[in-house]
Amino acid sequence: xxxxxxxxxxxxxxxxxxxxxxxxxxxxxxxxxxxxxxxxxxxxxxxxxxxxxxxxxxxxxxxxxxxxxxxxxxxxxxxxxxxxxxxxxxxxxxxxxxxxxxxxxxxxxxxxxxxxxxxxxxxxxxxxxxxxxxxxxxxxxxxxxxxxxxxxxxxxxxxxxxxxxxxxxxxxxxxxxxxxxxxxxxxxxxxxxxxxxxxxxxxxxxxx
Amino acid sequence: xxxxxxxxxxxxxxxxxxxxxxxxxxxxxxxxxxxxxxxxxxxxxxxxxxxxxxxxxxxxxxxxxxxxxxxxxxxxxxxxxxxxxxxxxxxxxxxxxxxxxxxxxxxxxxxxxxxxxxxxxxxxxxxxxxxxxxxxxxxxxxxxxxxxxxxxxxxxxxxxxxxxxxxxxxxxxxxxxxxxxxxxxxxxxxxxxxxxxxxxxxxxxxxx
Numbered sequence: 177x178x179x180x181x182x183x184x185x186x187x188x189x190x191x192x193x194x195x196x197x198x199x200x201x202x203x204x205x206x207x208x209x210x211x212x213x214x215x216x217x218x219x220x221x222x223x224x225x226x227x228x229x230x231x232x233x234x235x236x237x238x239x240x241x242x243x244x245x246x247x248x249x250x251x252x253x254x255x256x257x258x259x260x261x262x263x264x265x266x267x268x269x270x271x272x273x274x275x276x277x278x279x280x281x282x283x284x285x286x287x288x289x290x291x292x293x294x295x296x297x298x299x300x301x302x303x304x305x306x307x308x309x310x311x312x313x314x315x316x317x318x319x320x321x322x323x324x325x326x327x328x329x330x331x332x333x334x335x336x337x338x339x340x341x342x343x344x345x346x347x348x349x350x351x352x353x354x355x356x357x358x359x360x361x362x363x364x365x366x367x368x369x370x371x372x373x374x375x376x377x378x379x380x381x382x383x384x
Numbered sequence: 385x386x387x388x389x390x391x392x393x394x395x396x397x398x399x400x401x402x403x404x405x406x407x408x409x410x411x412x413x414x415x416x417x418x419x420x421x422x423x424x425x426x427x428x429x430x431x432x433x434x435x436x437x438x439x440x441x442x443x444x445x446x447x448x449x450x451x452x453x454x455x456x457x458x459x460x461x462x463x464x465x466x467x468x469x470x471x472x473x474x475x476x477x478x479x480x481x482x483x484x485x486x487x488x489x490x491x492x493x494x495x496x497x498x499x500x501x502x503x504x505x506x507x508x509x510x511x512x513x514x515x516x517x518x519x520x521x522x523x524x525x526x527x528x529x530x531x532x533x534x535x536x537x538x539x540x541x542x543x544x545x546x547x548x549x550x551x552x553x554x555x556x557x558x559x560x561x562x563x564x565x566x567x568x569x570x571x572x573x574x575x576x577x578x579x580x581x582x583x584x585x586x587x588x589x590x591x592x
Contacts, residue, residue: 271590272590296511297512299508299511299567299568300507300508300509300510300512301511301512302508302568303505303507303508303509303567304505304508312568313568313569313570317570318570321570321571336590336591337589337590337591338589338590338591341580341584341589342580344571345561345577345580345581345584346584346589348561348562348564348565348571348581349557349561349581349584349585352560352561352563352564352565353553353556353557353560353561355560355564355567355568356556356560356561357560359511359563359567360507360510360521360525360563361521362521362525363552363556369553372550372553373553373556376549376554376557376585376588377557377584377585377588378588378590379590380584380585380586380587380588380589381545381546381549381554382480382544382545382546382586382587383543383546
């Protein structure tokens with residue numbers, strides 16, 4: 177998917193009329209993903225249909241079905257591309273500041289757009305829909321995990337994080353902890369929560 | 385519910401025949417919860433029906449519906465009581481050992497019984513079923529959170545955990561992290577994972 181990455185998330189309209197085989201496939205794909213992602217973030221998953229995405233992106237439903245076997249797959253692929261700039265992992269060399277900023281952006285996205293509800297419902301449905309579960313992991317979560325782990329490994333190489341730390345466990349203790357509150361909302365998802373997550377896992381909670 | 389706590393999770397058969405108003409209500413309730421909990425842990429949620437629980441516990445379906453408005457509520461209440469001994473929070477005075485032992489027991493329960501699948505499906509369904517979501521929080525997660533927080537606060541009082549730590553955030557970074565892997569299984573839920581969760585959050589991941 178990475179070759180379409182640059183086109184996604186921008187507001188730019190399709191450069192040349194309606195697909196119909198004239199434009200390169202990757203450009204058409206990027207248009208579709210942008211359309212699906214924007215629709216999803218603006219209105220939620222209930223209003224996302226192959227019909228509407230086909231109409232808005234000027235691509236036939238047949239082509240859409242060829243590329244994305246289900247609405248879930250189209251939604252997840254569109255969502256991944258729509259949020260990748262917002263959820264980028266900064267690397268200023270300061271792991272604490274970088275994690276705090278990224279976690280705050282993540283919490284902001286989850287609580288001020290339909291994204292939090294959409295992901296919670298997709299994760300929810302994927303408990304009883306094995307195809308959606310595979311799509312979720314393939315098209316979304318495993319790639320987000322990879323990007324987070326990459327930033328944490330850079331911090332290990334920079335000598336800021338201990339070498340014996342399994343960075344995948346840290347992913348569950350930062351972003352996984354936020355998903356937990358989204359899915360079981362006993363406690364609120366706030367910026368203070370994001371900051372406390374980073375503080376706890378970087379410094380540890382025991383008294384020195 | 386705490387008054388029924390002692391009867392739950394035991395293998396003991398009903399002491400006196402079939403309810404029918406002869407036994408005190410709390411004793412009957414405890415029998416039903418034990419029956420529902422055992423059925424759930426042995427066979428999963430698909431096989432749990434009001435019909436079967438009524439037959440096995442010798443209590444009328446009318447009574448069951450009076451106490452539990454839905455199968456989800458009966459399942460959650462039964463599950464809470466069935467696992468409360470397994471998931472008890474030890475207090476030996478050593479917060480690190482106590483958390484490690486409890487997390488290991490939790491991971492063991494989630495991975496070697498239907499419990500992990502059951503909770504994942506209940507959390508999944510509760511994303512689109514507001515009544516189940518309320519039942520889940522009321523009958524299960526908020527009470528589990530309360531018990532975990534209680535143990536962490538005892539560690540604060542004992543001077544082992546810093547006073548400025550919000551213990552509810554730690555709950556998401558330990559048990560919430562496990563739920564995250566259960567719900568989105570990109571990475572496995574293992575004893576090593578449980579140990580790493582405790583190590584990371586107690587000691588912190590930064591290089592000293």
